[in-house]
Amino acid sequence: MLAVKTLDSIPVEVSREAFRNAMSVLAAAVNVVTTDGPAGRAGFTATAVCSVSDEPPSLLVCLNRSASVYDTFCTNGHLCVNTLTSDQHALSNLFGGKTSMAERFATADWSTEFTGAPLLNDALINFDCRIGNRVSVGSHDILICEIVGIRQRESGDSLIYFQRNYCNAQQLM
Ligand SMILES: NC(=O)c1ccc[n+]([C@@H]2O[C@H](COP(=O)([O-])OP(=O)(O)OC[C@H]3O[C@@H](n4cnc5c(N)ncnc54)[C@H](O)[C@@H]3O)[C@@H](O)[C@H]2O)c1
Numbered sequence: 001m002l003a004v005k006t007l008d009s010i011p012v013e014v015s016r017e018a019f020r021n022a023m024s025v026l027a028a029a030v031n032v033v034t035t036d037g038p039a040g041r042a043g044f045t046a047t048a049v050c051s052v053s054d055e056p057p058s059l060l061v062c063l064n065r066s067a068s069v070y071d072t073f074c075t076n077g078h079l080c081v082n083t084l085t086s087d088q089h090a091l092s093n094l095f096g097g098k099t100s101m102a103e104r105f106a107t108a109d110w111s112t113e114f115t116g117a118p119l120l121n122d123a124l125i126n127f128d129c130r131i132g133n134r135v136s137v138g139s140h141d142i143l144i145c146e147i148v149g150i151r152q153r154e155s156g157d158s159l160i161y162f163q164r165n166y167c168n169a170q171q172l173m
C-alpha cells in the first residue's frame with residue numbers, strides 16, 4: 001500500500017537564517033509606506049508589498065508588529081505605498097533605519113490626496129489606500145488595503161532590493 005505523508009508528519013527544520021537567505025534572492029520593489037492622521041505621521045520602508053485583487057483594487061503590506069510605527073498605522077487606518085525610483089535608495093535607508101520620524105520626512109517633498117496619507121512627490125507610483133483587514137501571521141500583520149487613488153509617473157526606473165543590496169530594474173534584464 002502507498003504511504004501518504006501528511007504535512008503534519010514533516011518536521012519543520014527551516015532555520016531563520018535559511019529562510020532569510022532564501023528570501024534575499026526574491027528581487028522586490030522598494031516602497032516607503034506612509035500614514036498621517038489622529039495618531040500622527042509615520043513611515044517605514046517595505047519590500048513585502050504585493051497585488052491582491054483588481055476588483056476591488058487592493059494590495060497587501062506586511063508590517064512587523066514590533067516596529068515603532070505599528071500603532072500609528074493601525075490607529076490612522078489608512079496609508080500610502082510610495083514605490084521608489086532607482087535613485088531613491090537614500091530615502092529607503094532613512095525610512096528603514098532607526099531614525100526619527102522628523103528626519104525620515106525632512107529630505108523629500110510630500111502632498112496628500114484622498115486619505116490624508118503623505119504621497120511622495122517624486123515616487124514612481126503612489127497608491128493611496130484605506131486599510132481594510134489585518135491578519136496576524138507570526139511577527140507580522142498583513143495589512144490588506146483598498147486602493148482609493150493611484151498616481152503614476154509616465155517614465156522612470158524602479159529601485160529593486162536583491163541579495164541585500166539595491167539595484168535598478170534595468171540591471172536585472
Ligand atoms: N519583511 C520584512 O519585515 C523585511 C524585509 C526586508 C528587510 N527587513 C529588515 O531589514 C533589515 C535588513 O535586511 P536584509 O535584507 O539586509 O537582511 P536579512 O538577512 O535580515 O533579510 C533577508 C531577507 O529576508 C526577509 N526578511 C528579513 N527579515 C524578515 C522578517 N522579520 N520577516 C519576514 N521576512 C524577513 C526579507 O525578504 C529580506 O530581504 C533587517 O532588520 C530585516 O529584518 C525586513
Ligand SMILES: Cc1cc2c(cc1C)N(C[C@H](O)[C@H](O)[C@H](O)COP(=O)(O)O)c1[nH]c(=O)[nH]c(=O)c1N2
Pocket residue numbers: 030043044045046047048049062063064066067068069092093095096097098099161
Ligand atoms: C530594504 C528594506 C525592506 C524592508 C525593511 C527594511 C529595509 C531596509 N523593513 C524594516 C522596516 O523598514 C524597519 O523595521 C522600520 O523602518 C524600523 O522602524 P522603527 O525603527 O521600528 O521605527 C520592513 N519591515 C516590515 O515590517 N515589512 C517590510 O516589508 C520591510 N521591508
